[in-house]
Amino acid sequence: GESVGLHLPTLSVQEGDNSIINCAYSNSASDYFIWYKQESGKGPQFIIDIRSNMDKRQGQRVTVLLNKTVKHLSLQIAATQPGDSAVYFCAELKAAGNKLTFGGGTRVLVKP
């Protein structure tokens, strides 16, 4: 069946270092892949998306890579800051119905 999952449940990173969060997916029929950030007590917040026909997209301090050959998605955060501490979710989106399917989440802890 469809699934979107993450390799690492918790990632500890030193402030200033780069973070890499990984995600594996099994459904190749999605139209977009999206990363969300969820801070404690808040709802998920959109970070960046990538269309399924692309392999890389850059935002401010974040880069998403999509490897369709191995069905792998990653989020790179440059110069990680304390405010980046949160749970990060990858999700796949099917345009029909705008249906989001979330992965299991990775907690990022930034050490000062």
Add this chain to the structure above:
Amino acid sequence: DTAVSQTPKYLVTQMGNDKSIKCEQNLGHDTMYWYKQDSKKFLKIMFSYNNKELIINETVPNRFSPKSPDKAHLNLHINSLELGDSAVYFCASSQTNSGGLNEQFFGPGTRLTVL
């Protein structure tokens, strides 16, 4: 000026009770959603409405009934609450944008605890 708001933020109730969670968005979006996040942080879509019409209805017990009085509101009514209903419920909204990503904006969540 909150974009997507939910009430209440916390809800504690006894098993067997009936309760409602309300959601309002002031973004002018045409589609609204309800998600459930369990204790392991797993997020799953429950329902979506587009212009008050049900679009997505995942495998959710029929004790859960969404109601959309207008485009800006999507309420969730739950009958005969069970222990397993304890979770954080998130409302979201998006605007249909043909040919592009219809980004979903999430509310702050309602933590439901069933005792």
